[in-house]
Amino acid sequence: MSEVKLTVNGRAVTRDVEDRTLLVTLLREHLGLTGTHVGCDTSQCGACTVHIDGHAVKSCTVLAAQVDGSEVVTIEGLADGASLHPMQEAFRTHHGLQCGFCTPGMIMMGIDIVQRHSSLDEETIRKELEGNICRCTGYHNIVKAIKAAADDMAVGTPSMAAE
Amino acid sequence: MxxxxxxxxxxxxxxxxxxxxxxxxxxxxxxxxxxxxxxxxxxxxxxxxxxxxxxxxxxxxxxxxxxxxxxxxxxxxxxxxxxxxxxxxxxxxxxxxxxxxxxxxxxxxxxxxxxxxxxxxxxxxxxxxxxxxxxxxxPALTNFHHALDPGAVEVHPEAPGNLICDWQLGDEAATDDAFAKAAHVVELDLEQNRLVPNAIExxxxxxxxxxxxxxxxxxxxxxxxxxxxxxxxxxxxxxxxxxxxxxxxxxxGGFGSxxxxxxxxxxxxxxxxxxxxxxxxxxxxxxxxxxDAHGRDHKTKAKLALDADLKFTGLKVETIANIGAYMSLFSSATPTYLYATLLSGQYTTPNIYCNVKLVYSHTTPVDAYRGAGRPEATFVVERIVEAAARKLGVDPIELRRKNFIREFPYQTPVLMAYDPTDFDALVEKGLAHADHAGFPARRAEAERRGKLRGMGFSCYIEACGLAPSKAVGQLGGGVGQWESAEVRVNPVGTIEILTGSHSHGQGHETTFAQVVADRLGVPVGNVAIVHGDTDKIQFGMGSYGSRSGPVGMGAIARALDKVEAKAKVIAGHLMEADPSDIVIENGELKVAGTDRKLGWHEMTLAAYTAHNLPDGIEPGLTEKAFYDPANFTFPAGCFVCEVEIDPDTGITRVVRFVAVDDFGVIVNPNVVEGQVHGGLAQGIGQALYEGAYYDDAGQLLTGSYMDYCLPRADDLPSFSLDHVETPNPNNPLGVKGCGEAGAIGAPAAVINAVTDALRTEAMTMPATPEKVWRAVQAMRAPIAAE
CATH class of the missing domain: 3.90.1170.50 (Aldehyde oxidase/xanthine dehydrogenase, a/b hammerhead)
Structure with a gap:
């Protein structure tokens, strides 16, 4: 067993977990943050993507013990009260989701993409999304949503409040 | 609106x-x-x-x-x-x-x-x-191509020689006669690659x-x-x-699985x-x-007969369909009644015969996956039509136009009676969006860069909205295929719709509420859609086969008819007018031609207080309907795919994909377009990327996302969509269903484009870089030899 102390969505948490516990298991089963999903067992689908210290990471690839002392943000921590993050808003406005299962990972990845690129074209967004699989949308509207959110975030919306 | x-x-x-x-x-x-x-x-x-x-x-x-x-x-x-x-x-x-x-x-x-x-x-x-x-x-039999070989390992003693059923549809003698008299005969061997549905949950x-x-x-x-x-x-x-x-x-997500x-x-x-x-x-x-039940997995021999005027006179199709180790719920219907009944495509082919041999193998059961039989049928028809055009040296669109059905309802030789649509209009729009006229120049420009360009078409028609229960029963189905809906109007005027349809991504909570808003003028926000719980909804058939729109919403429309009728009786009584003079507009019940009106919520409250209802009218306002459709619905479309192939790597890029569909009345264009996008991605996935493979010992070689290539964002283009709207005359709302069209029409369009670029008909799905590279080498070999 290991004691893990970390900050999740701004809240300090401490848990004793089995050494083999994955971060995604800690989030879903120990903390009840079920918005982060598990869609595969080979770290390919990206449904479990969260932010660790500001970077998008697949939470099925890290042990909970490895993120001791880190700051983790999940899909539940993005909105500032009733006001949605521009990436969330863009996914809704552009119909960037259907069944919603891959969506939390897509949104977390989308934010990471925008943060790492000063300007974004369709080709870059598509390449950057390679680690996130969606079976419903054909990506068409996901790409549109990320582009639109990038434009919104660039004009200085106070969108990173939650981070 | x-x-x-x-x-x-x-x-x-x-x-x-x-x-x-x-x-x-x-x-x-x-x-x-x-x-x-x-x-x-x-x-x-x-x-x-x-x-x-x-x-x-x-x-x-x-x-x-x-x-x-x-x-x-x-x-x-x-x-x-x-x-x-x-x-x-x-x-x-x-x-x-x-x-x-x-x-x-x-x-x-x-x-x-x-x-x-x-x-x-x-x-x-x-x-x-x-x-x-x-x-x-x-010993195991994992390659179904050998399931019927003499001495093949038997999967079940109940099915000697692994043959579950030797099924047929159509008039074989008349079809053979058409081939005997044909001016031209085109033959094609086809494979439907085995797919894994892969809902992400x-x-x-x-x-x-x-x-x-x-x-x-x-x-x-x-x-x-x-x-x-x-x-x-x-x-x-x-x-x-x-x-x-x-x-x-x-x-x-579900996609059938x-x-x-x-x-x-x-x-x-x-x-x-x-x-x-x-x-x-x-x-x-x-x-x-x-x-999870896998999809497709056919091996087919098809031949098309044409007369001297290039009219199709016969189509003969022989298919072996792999069912896997056990017969799953719809496994018998998918490669038979959901397949052979669509072999008429958009054409007036008078004689069609199809034989399907369903076989067991030591693999995961195979059943309906998005499209279920109809992608397979479309692939046969649209590949052989395109191959015929190339062989006979005619324009593939002209050959299609020469054979389009133009009079509706149209009874095909394979059971279906098509409702009206407009194949010419679909093609016209498809070609315009695809800049068909500019293609030769783009192809020449690609050639100057050392690349190969191809354009392919797929003019599909499908049958969805399963379906008239009586017809389904006659064909062997074990259940009825109606849908139920209950409209509960609350005393304050808000509404709950209990539906037997189930949403796993399709957006019913929005689109079904729009149907109510359209009829009664109440805001979408005042309508809740309740689904997916057998304790809340009495019964329903669920969502598959693009049936939520035509059948699920059809049931809601029928229940709304009853709500509307009772609301008018109550409002008429309250306003001392004849119910037939009451109109419902913008959330109000009005006496036509007067300024007398009641708010929707005033009428609903009156229904529940029951202080002043007409004699014989029960208190409350809740109505239920079981809607059994009169016919299948027949969405149709024209897809145009343009690909560019790098001959050095064999990598195929879809550079343009146009889908023009006739879904009848469209309730929410966002949702419908989203359904098409997703269907196209799965269809392009089938054509270029996806395939489940077993080795001879029966191990699934493609058992993870590391091995089974699910399309990623950078494998696909943005899509160009348009619509033709021919309301379905048999449906209360005029809708036809849109959930599967993309997956049904896309594979043929992509492979027609790839084979156009490679100038060969020999290309199986998925058209992987390796296969394409080998085809490029084969294409160039004679040139090299000169």
């Missing part, structure tokens, strides 16, 4: 999904819940000598184990195939028993052998690994048993919870229907009763690959 039919209303369900508040099966926990893991066969074909769980019982956290013998001793029934078909000699299909967990023999890799339950999932994994199963390996189940009430609850990833309950009750003997509640909460009731859900229910504790099972992706 406001929020009514045709409006781009943003989806109501999105708020919870984009904030991580969705509630999928694995997000649910029950008090005192245990976790189950299946022990699965590593062999494609083996006899089980013994199962030893003694070490598993010592694993900390072990709770219990269920074996196949326990299920048999508990009188659990075999898994059914729900559609009876007959061979051409009149004999019934030879369906072998599918035991939930066969205690004696395994017939595909991944078949469940035992179910181990423990306090945590990790403990259950440990305990399952500690179970020792002693297998006697047997894996299947899952939580079963619980209330001892005091002798009542079960099953939360599960189902597209049709009532059908699941029916099968679990009537056939699998878990519990009578009134003692079993099935809930399908938020479900993360979540229609079926699999061994896992049944076993969970059994285990919950035996252990008297809730049991959760969640598939990992490897289990999804091994056990």
């Amino acid at each position: 406001g929020e009514g039919i045709g409006a781009r209303v943003l989806r109501k369900e999105d708020q919870r999904f984009i904030t991580g508040k969705g509630r999928y099966t694995d997000d649910i926990s029950e008090r005192d819940m245990t976790h189950g893991v299946f022990v699965r066969s590593p062999h494609a074909h083996a006899r089980i000598r013994s199962i030893d769980a003694s070490e598993a019982k010592n694993v900390p956290g072990f709770v219990g184990i269920v074996t196949g013998q326990d299920l048999i001793d508990g009188a659990i029934g075999n898994i059914i195939c729900g559609w009876m078909i007959y061979s051409k000699d009149g004999s019934a299909m030879k369906a072998a028993p599918w035991k939930v967990m066969d205690p004696e023999i395994v017939r595909h890799v991944g078949q469940p052998v035992a179910f181990v339950v423990a306090e945590t999932r990790a403990a259950a994994v440990d305990a399952a690994e500690a179970v020792t199963v002693d297998y006697e390996e047997l 894996p299947r899952a189940a939580i079963a619980s048993y209330n001892v005091a009430e002798e009542h079960y609850t099953l939360n599960t990833t189902s597209q049709n919870p009532h059908v699941a309950r029916l099968c679990l009750s009537a056939f699998y003997n878990v519990a009578p229907e009134h003692k079993l509640r099935v809930i399908a909460p938020d479900v993360g 979540k229609i079926y009731i699999y061994p896992e859900e049944i076993t969970c229910l059994f285990a919950a009763r035996v252990l008297e504790r809730p049991v959760k099972w969640v598939a990992d992706r490897s289990e999804s690959f091994l056990t």
Whole structure:
């Protein structure tokens, strides 16, 4: 067993977990943050993507013990009260989701993409999304949503409040 | 339009999904819940000598184990195939028993052998690994192309020679006669690659048993919870229907794979009763690959007869369809009635004959996957039409136009009676969006860069909105295919719609509310859609086969008719007017031609106070309808695909994809376009990327996202969509259904483009870089030899 102390969505948490516990298991089963999903067992689908210290990471690839002392943000921590993050808003406005299962990972990845690129074209967004699989949308509207959110975030919306 | 039919209303369900508040099966926990893991066969074909769980019982956290013998001793029934078909000699299909967990023999890799339950999932994994199963390996038949070979390994003794059914449709003699008289005959060998549906949410189940009430609850990833309950009750003997509640909460995609009731859900229910504790099972992706019903998997010989004027005079199709190790629920219908009945395509071909041999193999069961039979039919028709045009040196669009059906209703020689649509208009729009006229210049420009360009077409028609129950019954279907809806108008005027349809991504909470808004003028926000719970909705057939729109919304429309009629009677009485003079506009009931009006909420309150209702009118305002469609619906479209191939690497890029569809009336263009996008991605996936492969020992070589190429964002283009709108005359709302069209039409368009670029007809799906590179080499070889 290991004691893990970390900050999740701004809240300090401490848990004793089995050494083999994955971060995604800690989030879903120990903390009840079920918005982060598990869609595969080979770290390919990206449904479990969260932010660790500001970077998008697949939470099925890290042990909970490895993120001791880190700051983790999940899909539940993005909105500032009733006001949605521009990436969330863009996914809704552009119909960037259907069944919603891959969506939390897509949104977390989308934010990471925008943060790492000063300007974004369709080709870059598509390449950057390679680690996130969606079976419903054909990506068409996901790409549109990320582009639109990038434009919104660039004009200085106070969108990173939650981070 | 406001929020009514045709409006781009943003989806109501999105708020919870984009904030991580969705509630999928694995997000649910029950008090005192245990976790189950299946022990699965590593062999494609083996006899089980013994199962030893003694070490598993010592694993900390072990709770219990269920074996196949326990299920048999508990009188659990075999898994059914729900559609009876007959061979051409009149004999019934030879369906072998599918035991939930066969205690004696395994017939595909991944078949469940035992179910181990423990306090945590990790403990259950440990305990399952500690179970020792002693297998006697047997020879396996995993390549269905050899299923009918003399001396082939037999999968089931009930089906000698692995032949389940030798099925036919159409007039063989007349078709042969057409070929005897033909001016031209074009032949083509085709394969439908085997696909894995891959909803991103894996299947899952939580079963619980209330001892005091002798009542079960099953939360599960189902597209049709009532059908699941029916099968679990009537056939699998878990519990009578009134003692079993099935809930399908938020479900993360289905594409057909979540229609079926699999061994896992049944076993969970059994285990919950035996252990008297809730049991959760969640598939990992490897289990999804091994056990979710796969799709397609045909081998076909087709030939087309044409007269001297290039009119199609006959089509003859012979198909071997792989059913896998067991007959899944719709496995008999998918490669027969959902396939051969669409072989007329958009054309006036007068003589069509199709023979399908359904065969067993030691592979995962194959059943309906998005499109189910219709992508296979479209691929046959649209590939052979394009091949014929090339062989005969005519423009592929001109050849199609020469043969288009233009008079409706049109009775095909293969059972279907098409409703009106306009194939010429679809093609015209398709060509315009694709800049067909500019293609030669683009091709020449690509050639200057050393690249190969091709353009391919697919003019599909499909039958969806399953379907008139009487017709389905006559064809062997085991259930009716109507849908139910209940409209509950509350005293304050808000509305709940209880629907038998189930949304697992389709956006019903929004589109169904739009139908109500359109009719009654109430805001979409005042309409709640209730679905996916057998305790709330009395019965329903669920969502598959693009039926939620034409059938599910049809039922809502019929229930709204009754609500509207009663509302007018009440309003007429209150305003001292004849009900026939009442009109409903913008949330108000008005007496036509006067300034007298009532708010919707005033009328609803009056219905419930019942202080002043007309004589003979019951208080309250709630109405129900069971809608049985008069016919299938027939969406159709023209897809144009343009590809560019790098001859050095064999990589094919889809550079342009145009889809013009006729879905009849469109309720929400955002949602419909989203459905098309997703369908196209799966169709392009089939054409270029996806394929499930078994080795000769029966191991699935493509059992993860590392090996099975699900399209990623950078594998696909943005799509160009347009519509032609021919309202469906047989549907209360004029809708036709849109969920499968993309997957149905796209593969042929892509392969027609690839084969156009490569100037060969010999290309199987998926057209991987390796296959394409080899084709490029073959194409260049004669040039090199000169």
